[in-house]
Amino acid sequence: MGDTTRNPVTWLGSPAFPTAAKTALADDQLRRNLKHATGLIRTKRAGAVAELADWEQLRLSGEAIKDDVLANLDTYLLRFEESVTARGGTVHWAKDAAEANEIVLRLAREAGADEVVKIKSMATMEIGLNDALQAGGVTPIETDLAELIVQLGNDRPSHILVPAIHRNRTEIRDIFKATMPGTEDLTNEPVELAAAARAFLRRKFLSAKVAVSGANFGVAETGSVVVVESEGNGRMCLTLPETLITVMGIEKLVPTWQDLEVFLQLLPRSSTAERMNPYTSVWTGVTPGDGPRNFHLVLLDNGRTDTLASTVGRQALRCIRCSACLNVCPVYERTGGQAYGSVYPGPIGAILAPQLGGDMHDKHAASLPFASSLCGACFEVCPVRIDIPSVLVHLRAKAVEAKPRYSPEAIGMAAMSWVMAGPRRFHVAQRLAVAGRLLSRGGKIRKLPFPGSKWTNSRDLPAPAKESFSAWWKRTRG
Amino acid sequence: MLWYSVHTGKLWVQISRHPMSSSGSVSIVPTEQRAGRVALFATCLTDTFFPDTARAVVRLLERLGCSVEFPQGQTCCGQMHFNTGYRAKAAPLARNVASVFAGYDAVVVPSGSCAGMVRHVYPDLSVTPGPVYELSEFLVDVLEIEDVGAYFPHRVTYHPTCHSLRMLGVGDKPLRLLRAVKGLDLVELPAAESCCGFGGTFALKNAEVSSAMLADKMSCVLDTGADVLTAGDNSCLMHMGGGLSRLQAGVHPVHLAEILASTEEEPWVTPLATR
Amino acid sequence: MPGGSGPVADSHSRDVILARIRGALGDRPAPRPVPRSYERSRDFPSVLDLFAERVADYRAIVHRVTDPVEMIRSTLAGKRVAVASDAPPDWLVPDVTWLREPLTNADLDTCDGVLTGCAVGIAETGTIILDGGVAQGRRALTLLPDYHLCVVRADQVEGTVPEALARLEPTRPLTFISGPSATSDIEMDRVEGVHGPRTLEVLIVDGGTA
Numbered sequence: 037m038g039d040t041t042r043n044p045v046t047w048l049g050s051p052a053f054p055t056a057a058k059t060a061l062a063d064d065q066l067r068r069n070l071k072h073a074t075g076l077i078r079t080k081r082a083g084a085v086a087e088l089a090d091w092e093q094l095r096l097s098g099e100a101i102k103d104d105v106l107a108n109l110d111t112y113l114l115r116f117e118e119s120v121t122a123r124g125g126t127v128h129w130a131k132d133a134a135e136a137n138e139i140v141l142r143l144a145r146e147a148g149a150d151e152v153v154k155i156k157s158m159a160t161m162e163i164g165l166n167d168a169l170q171a172g173g174v175t176p177i178e179t180d181l182a183e184l185i186v187q188l189g190n191d192r193p194s195h196i197l198v199p200a201i202h203r204n205r206t207e208i209r210d211i212f213k214a215t216m217p218g219t220e221d222l223t224n225e226p227v228e229l230a231a232a233a234r235a236f237l238r239r240k241f242l243s244a245k246v247a248v249s250g251a252n253f254g255v256a257e258t259g260s261v262v263v264v265e266s267e268g269n270g271r272m273c274l275t276l277p278e279t280l281i282t283v284m285g286i287e288k289l290v291p292t293w294q295d296l297e298v299f300l301q302l303l304p305r306s307s308t309a310e311r312m313n314p315y316t317s318v319w320t321g322v323t324p325g326d327g328p329r330n331f332h333l334v335l336l337d338n339g340r341t342d343t344l345a346s347t348v349g350r351q352a353l354r355c356i357r358c359s360a361c362l363n364v365c366p367v368y369e370r371t372g373g374q375a376y377g378s379v380y381p382g383p384i385g386a387i388l389a390p391q392l393g394g395d396m397h398d399k400h401a402a403s404l405p406f407a408s409s410l411c412g413a414c415f416e417v418c419p420v421r422i423d424i425p426s427v428l429v430h431l432r433a434k435a436v437e438a439k440p441r442y443s444p445e446a447i448g449m450a451a452m453s454w455v456m457a458g459p460r461r462f463h464v465a466q467r468l469a470v471a472g473r474l475l476s477r478g479g480k481i482r483k484l485p486f487p488g489s490k491w492t493n494s495r496d497l498p499a500p501a502k503e504s505f506s507a508w509w510k511r512t513r514g
Numbered sequence: 515m516l517w518y519s520v521h522t523g524k525l526w527v528q529i530s531r532h533p534m535s536s537s538g539s540v541s542i543v544p545t546e547q548r549a550g551r552v553a554l555f556a557t558c559l560t561d562t563f564f565p566d567t568a569r570a571v572v573r574l575l576e577r578l579g580c581s582v583e584f585p586q587g588q589t590c591c592g593q594m595h596f597n598t599g600y601r602a603k604a605a606p607l608a609r610n611v612a613s614v615f616a617g618y619d620a621v622v623v624p625s626g627s628c629a630g631m632v633r634h635v636y637p638d639l640s641v642t643p644g645p646v647y648e649l650s651e652f653l654v655d656v657l658e659i660e661d662v663g664a665y666f667p668h669r670v671t672y673h674p675t676c677h678s679l680r681m682l683g684v685g686d687k688p689l690r691l692l693r694a695v696k697g698l699d700l701v702e703l704p705a706a707e708s709c710c711g712f713g714g715t716f717a718l719k720n721a722e723v724s725s726a727m728l729a730d731k732m733s734c735v736l737d738t739g740a741d742v743l744t745a746g747d748n749s750c751l752m753h754m755g756g757g758l759s760r761l762q763a764g765v766h767p768v769h770l771a772e773i774l775a776s777t778e779e780e781p782w783v784t785p786l787a788t789r
Numbered sequence: 790m791p792g793g794s795g796p797v798a799d800s801h802s803r804d805v806i807l808a809r810i811r812g813a814l815g816d817r818p819a820p821r822p823v824p825r826s827y828e829r830s831r832d833f834p835s836v837l838d839l840f841a842e843r844v845a846d847y848r849a850i851v852h853r854v855t856d857p858v859e860m861i862r863s864t865l866a867g868k869r870v871a872v873a874s875d876a877p878p879d880w881l882v883p884d885v886t887w888l889r890e891p892l893t894n895a896d897l898d899t900c901d902g903v904l905t906g907c908a909v910g911i912a913e914t915g916t917i918i919l920d921g922g923v924a925q926g927r928r929a930l931t932l933l934p935d936y937h938l939c940v941v942r943a944d945q946v947e948g949t950v951p952e953a954l955a956r957l958e959p960t961r962p963l964t965f966i967s968g969p970s971a972t973s974d975i976e977m978d979r980v981e982g983v984h985g986p987r988t989l990e991v992l993i994v995d996g997g998t999a
């Protein structure tokens with residue numbers, strides 16, 4: 037992957053997850069904001085899902101449709117390209133982030149724009165498009181409220197759907213006051229904050245020549261593109277500027293228009309816990325007299341084909357970016373998204389970022405699959421049934437393969453496996469372990485040297501029993 | 515109440531669905547027929563650290579009319595290796611489990627995560643597992659018993675461990691068993707389905723996150739005012755119990771098996787008394 | 790002409806990506822039939838009641854009428870309101886200043902509101918779908934004004950998402966509207982009123998009940 041350049045899906049210089057998590061855990065305000073927001077959305081999602089008696093059937097269909105797309109990706113992409121082109125759109129293909137950025141910058145310049153309005157899109161965040169545009173002299177303006185908060189606060193996103201989930205209303209008010217003209221008297225009421233963003237962006241929408249969007253779905257059969265949103269900033273970007281550039285991951289397809297009936301039920305209930313999100317836009321190529329006159333679609337690989345090559349890992353490409361797995365994840369709830377060092381945080385990030393990045397020798401990427409207790413809450417809520425725990429374990433094996441063969445951990449694991457593979461060795465080890473009782477008081481060990489201290493820093497450890505069960509059985513019944 | 519009688523050379527169990535009345539609906543179940551040859555897979559952790567749990571399983575199952583065998587060749591299911599990314603090191607352990615327990619009609623495991631490992635992961639390691647049951651599954655699904663005739667006069671809260679809940683799908687079986695225990699005051703654990711933060715080597719590799727999860731779990735446990743915290747897995751109990759013990763919170767971690775094994779004649783005693 | 794730039798420069802990447810896909814799918818997973826055991830339609834006691842209730846759940850204002858004209862008059866009197874060029878003539882009551890397409894963005898940005906029809910409604914989700922057909926106009930028409938009055942005929946309302954999608958022509962520009970513009974970006978709670986119309990008012994026209 038990325039022969040010449042590094043894949044920006046993970047942020048350069050990110051520390052390994054445990055280190056970043058430690059910093060995040062120390063931030064009390066962050067902990068409270070996350071607990072509040074994730075707690076709220078979890079309960080709401082459960083309610084929205086419980087309303088549909090056929091939820092599990094919808095999940096099974098969603099899974100199968102996406103698997104079909106992946107199994108025939110070449111066919112569907114060609115069909116999609118043909119349909120988009122036939123309706124007046126232009127399709128571009130980008131192998132990696134650098135190429136996609138180049139294409140978008142070139143198209144923006146050709147349209148004579150020094151400013152582009154943007155709809156929140158994971159694909160453009162993944163490739164670092166904003167930095168590339170800025171470097172090329174084109175100013176990107178984020179129009180999604182949460183993205184705007186992140187952009188104005190000079191911050192990094194921490195959630196797929198609500199990139200500013202780590203901020204509470206008062207913090208948002210302070211960011212707006214510091215950066216938006218005419219907001220001196222702003223209160224922290226959400227309605228007022230939304231109104232401030234409306235006023236701030238309206239002029240931009242009316243004057244922009246070029247908009248950049250992502251896509252939630254592309255329909256291979258018809259060439260239609262779907263964007264699902266809440267605020268209406270998406271509609272503004274998709275309809276007002278003369279030129280629209282959409283960056284879409286190659287896995288975002290569904291085969292037919294009918295397939296959308298599954299995903300338009302799965303997505304809103306999983307993401308914002310609504311029966312339907314406020315606005316969904318569907319367009320096909322160019323429509324004379326309605327919306328942009330030029331439509332460019334950039335199909336993005338950037339590690340997706342490498343991910344596709346793994347029979348276990350490819351299911352991550354079913355993801356529809358609903359963020360339900362983040363909201364239920366006990367690890368995410370405590371650390372927030374930035375600790376993952378990628379635009380894709382949480383459980384899906386832990387399996388997607390390392391696969392797209394494709395470099396398990398990278399210490400940070402290799403730490404991500406371990407950022408989970410494997411509790412399985414993510415799999416339970418995932419609308420396309422991605423077995424995230426299994427993929428995590430699969431990637432852990434890849435991380436281990438990339439490690440030196442004689443790391444202390446590898447030696448320890450090998451020794452333990454050897455001991456455990458033979459019952460006699462195991463029973464000898466059990467008898468030796470009883471010596472551990474010397475460290476204990478009242479049957480409890482309170483302090484161990486590293487790495488045991490990782491345990492005993494916050495918990496006692498029971499001492500091994502004086503007589504193991506197997507020894508007892510042998511003595512009394514054997 | 516339940517009792518045994520030998521009938522035409524077979525062991526029979528009679529169970530009353532209403533423990534407090536002798537006139538409740540009564541079913542007669544040939545336990546040995548239903549369960550066949552039963553083996554206990556104690557798991558390495560329980561064998562080494564929590565022999566009381568394994569003894570409790572034996573006592574319980576024997577009381578219910580099963581004859582339980584304990585194949586001495588058993589060691590560890592390999593879950594820790596597998597889940598930490600050492601697949602190749604897990605494989606010989608899986609093969610050992612499969613061969614040691616070959617030929618049994620039921621292998622009872624007092625651990626949701628080890629049972630999940632054997633049932634759901636072994637096929638992926640090209641090992642074909644026999645019929646394994648987590649303890650509550652074995653009692654409710656195979657023996658079809660909810661009232662095991664236990665007596666446990668304590669205030670108890672139950673934590674559904676993640677693997678028993680989501681990998682095995684034991685649902686409310688443990689709760690049904692607990693509700694039938696005489697004298698037991700069951701209090702609901704708030705946010706019960708949240709992970710306690712153990713997660714095997716996660717507890718070491720991401721010790722700080724694990725501890726933060728543990729802290730929230732402990733505060734929920736303490737909110738219940740329970741004297742006893744129970745679960746179907748000694749690994750999670752070791753983690754939660756270790757945290758409670760560090761706080762000297764006065765809440766005892768007790769495996770479900772030990773509660774179900776406890777009777778009026780032979781009641782459970784707090785572990786401190788025996789140490 | 791901006792946008793005239795073709796994909797020539799990236800045609801090499803197209804081949805590379807397609808080749809990578811074919812390589813990655815060396816195992817060509819066998820096609821599995823897609824299970825479609827979910828419900829395509831449901832037995833709702835009254836689709837129209839449900840539609841009214843669910844639209845109102847989004848804090849949109851809902852009226853049920855037998856004839857929309859009176860309600861149009863009472864709601865819009867004295868206002869400057871945009872309409873599509875093919876709006877039904879009987880809607881265009883005299884006490885309203887009607888701004889008919891073609892209009893500029895500035896016209897739309899400064900008018901008091903917009904009146905449209907719709908293509909399809911979805912009861913279960915409280916959704917209105919516009920497809921640029923009769924009385925709906927282009928997409929910007931219902932976007933820039935701060936107020937949207939939408940007339941929905943009873944026969945346009947379907948029960949479920951699958952039923953509604955089956956009635957649409959996917960290649961038309963479609964807009965699904967479920968309540969007024971809103972955001973969940975502040976502490977993950979829904980707040981109405983960001984970039985789209987902050988007030989959505991719906992007239993459900995049902996010949997039967999009032």
Ligand code: SF4
Binds near residue numbers: 361419
């Ligand atoms: S992995 Fe599943 S739950 Fe997580 S964001 Fe993707 S689709 Fe949603």
